[in-house]
Amino acid sequence: MSRSQAAVPAGGGWTGAFRRQIARRLPLEELLPTNQPAYVHSWVYLFGAITIAALIWVVASGVVLAFFGPQWWHHSSVGRFFNSIHFWGVQVFFIFMVLHLWTQFWAAGWRDGRGLTWVIGVVTFLASVVAGFTGYISQQNFAAQWIAVNAKDAVNATGMGALFNPLNFGQAYGIHVMLLPASIVVLVAAHIVMVRMKGIVRPIDAPTPGVADASPSNEMAS
Amino acid sequence: MSAEAKAAYYRNVRMIPFDLVKELALATGGVLIVVMILAAVFSSPDVPAVTIANWAAADPVDFVTTATSELAGSSTSADYGPPYNNNAGSVQTLWFLKPQSWAGVHTPVDPANQFVLQPLQQAAIGDPALTAALSTFLGASSDQRAAWLDAYSTSLADAQANNGQVTVAAGDYGPAPVLMNSLVALARSGGLDGLLLASNQFFATDYTGSLLFMGDGGYLEGLANEQKLTGNQWGMMHETGRYPGQAWLWLYTLGYQVPPFNEERGFLGINSGNADLAITVTMGALTLLLVLVPFVPGLRDIPRWIPIHRLIWRRYYAEKGVGPRADDGTA
Numbered sequence: 281m282s283r284s285q286a287a288v289p290a291g292g293g294w295t296g297a298f299r300r301q302i303a304r305r306l307p308l309e310e311l312l313p314t315n316q317p318a319y320v321h322s323w324v325y326l327f328g329a330i331t332i333a334a335l336i337w338v339v340a341s342g343v344v345l346a347f348f349g350p351q352w353w354h355h356s357s358v359g360r361f362f363n364s365i366h367f368w369g370v371q372v373f374f375i376f377m378v379l380h381l382w383t384q385f386w387a388a389g390w391r392d393g394r395g396l397t398w399v400i401g402v403v404t405f406l407a408s409v410v411a412g413f414t415g416y417i418s419q420q421n422f423a424a425q426w427i428a429v430n431a432k433d434a435v436n437a438t439g440m441g442a443l444f445n446p447l448n449f450g451q452a453y454g455i456h457v458m459l460l461p462a463s464i465v466v467l468v469a470a471h472i473v474m475v476r477m478k479g480i481v482r483p484i485d486a487p488t489p490g491v492a493d494a495s496p497s498n499e500m501a502s
Numbered sequence: 503m504s505a506e507a508k509a510a511y512y513r514n515v516r517m518i519p520f521d522l523v524k525e526l527a528l529a530t531g532g533v534l535i536v537v538m539i540l541a542a543v544f545s546s547p548d549v550p551a552v553t554i555a556n557w558a559a560a561d562p563v564d565f566v567t568t569a570t571s572e573l574a575g576s577s578t579s580a581d582y583g584p585p586y587n588n589n590a591g592s593v594q595t596l597w598f599l600k601p602q603s604w605a606g607v608h609t610p611v612d613p614a615n616q617f618v619l620q621p622l623q624q625a626a627i628g629d630p631a632l633t634a635a636l637s638t639f640l641g642a643s644s645d646q647r648a649a650w651l652d653a654y655s656t657s658l659a660d661a662q663a664n665n666g667q668v669t670v671a672a673g674d675y676g677p678a679p680v681l682m683n684s685l686v687a688l689a690r691s692g693g694l695d696g697l698l699l700a701s702n703q704f705f706a707t708d709y710t711g712s713l714l715f716m717g718d719g720g721y722l723e724g725l726a727n728e729q730k731l732t733g734n735q736w737g738m739m740h741e742t743g744r745y746p747g748q749a750w751l752w753l754y755t756l757g758y759q760v761p762p763f764n765e766e767r768g769f770l771g772i773n774s775g776n777a778d779l780a781i782t783v784t785m786g787a788l789t790l791l792l793v794l795v796p797f798v799p800g801l802r803d804i805p806r807w808i809p810i811h812r813l814i815w816r817r818y819y820a821e822k823g824v825g826p827r828a829d830d831g832t833a
Binding site: 322333385399428430437443486 | 505508511514516517518519522523525526529530532534536537538540541542544545546547548549550551552584585592594604605606608609707708709710713714716717722725726729731732733737738741742745746747748749750751778782789792793794795796797802805806808810811814815816817818821
């Protein structure tokens with residue numbers, strides 16, 4: 281029994297049971313360890329952290345842009361600056377997210393029971409692509425007009441036009457500023473918690489000390 | 503993984519002090535500095551939106567040609583199909599897949615009425631000439647209307663624009679010239695922008711009518727072509743000006759540049775006519791594979807076969823002094 285598990289007293293009904301589950305499944309010393317395997321000393325482990333950092337500024341600048349309304353940045357130099365932070369933040373976010381994804385692919389980061397962590401990561405990438413698309417068509421400028429007109433055919437061809445109309449600014453903007461950011465933040469949070477709880481995967485072909493939840497073939501299977 | 507399991511997992515692995523919070527704080531500060539510099543130096547793209555008033559003023563002949571096709575029911579939007587109407591001009595199918603038809607009409611659009619006749623009826627109040635022209639047009643048989651619009655549409659190939667009015671060679675066009683010159687005048691005034699956005703309620707955020715109308719013309723596409731934004735110019739990856747666009751869509755965009763997706767004849771039922779659906783299905787399949795990599799034998803083994811991981815954990819392998827396959831035989 282870990283220390284944090286022992287700290288939660290017995291009883292307390294559903295709330296107490298919930299606390300004990302959290303203490304057992306998400307102990308703080310595992311979520312925020314102060315030691316890491318020496319092999320994390322590689323530049324590739326920074327890609328994920330930079331992606332999270334970029335997401336923080338994309339969301340923060342997006343909140344400011346949403347607060348002042350979709351037309352503000354077209355006539356305010358301050359608004360234009362915040363839009364530029366949002367724009368370049370998105371570029372940094374995607375560059376490092378893709379780098380993170382590919383380096384995790386080549387590191388086979390899904391090994392030793394980390395398959396779901398990979399799946400959530402890829403789904404986060406897909407949600408981010410849709411967020412980027414709805415952002416581009418929410419700009420209220422020429423690019424937004426053309427991208428919406430051009431993209432509608434692909435959306436309609438798949439039947440998705442029944443649910444989502446790229447030419448409807450109100451729908452695209454609402455999805456962009458609320459639904460997708462919230463989904464991405466939740467997915468990223470789940471991804472981070474899973475990474476922390478599982479720990480950083482060992483290098484390929486590192487000696488296996490006997491992992492309880494690893495499959496006999498180790499490693500490449502989740 | 504419990505603390506005990508994790509300790510077992512890291513047995514024999516050298517652990518080092520590592521400050522995760524400090525790493526994230528430094529990354530957050532570093533990214534802020536980078537994006538602020540990029541924002542200050544390069545700003546962000548913002549080519550103003552095109553209005554219907556801009557279009558009518560800049561290219562009245564294209565405007566009138568498009569409006570005539572809307573009224574005649576021969577425009578792309580008028581013949582589109584779901585989700586706008588029940589026609590089939592832009593309906594895509596792939597083998598047994600007909601998702602566009604299956605989804606049905608969800609955003610009804612009637613271009614002749616919404617884009618032309620209803621705005622003209624608004625503008626006709628207090629305009630006897632336009633009222634009479636509308637009355638003549640609406641009172642004519644559908645064959646007569648089609649004949650007028652067909653003749654007028656043909657004559658527009660040699661049309662001239664003078665002071666915002668479009669003139670064509672003499673012919674039997676019925677009330678078409680009056681209707682169209684009234685519409686172009688309404689558009690130039692900015693009135694049509696408002697009328698197309700109106701939705702029988704005070705607030706409006708749906709630009710479907712305006713954008714479909716502009717998309718049917720050549721003016722918007724011409725501007726997009728100048729900015730290298732069209733589909734065959736890798737448009738989805740571009741932004742206006744010299745700014746990066748959605749570069750992460752490179753693989754999706756690639757589809758539109760290569761056979762069979764960009765060919766009229768195509769291959770295996772895939773061609774330029776159903777490229778949107780075929781590329782989306784292809785990308786959907788590839789995306790599913792990417793999601794399921796950990797569970798697909800062969801695919802999940804690629805990183806072991808192509809040893810890029812030797813670069814990622816260069817120090818680790820150097821410290822161990824062993825090759826990736828020589829140390830424990832678990833590969």
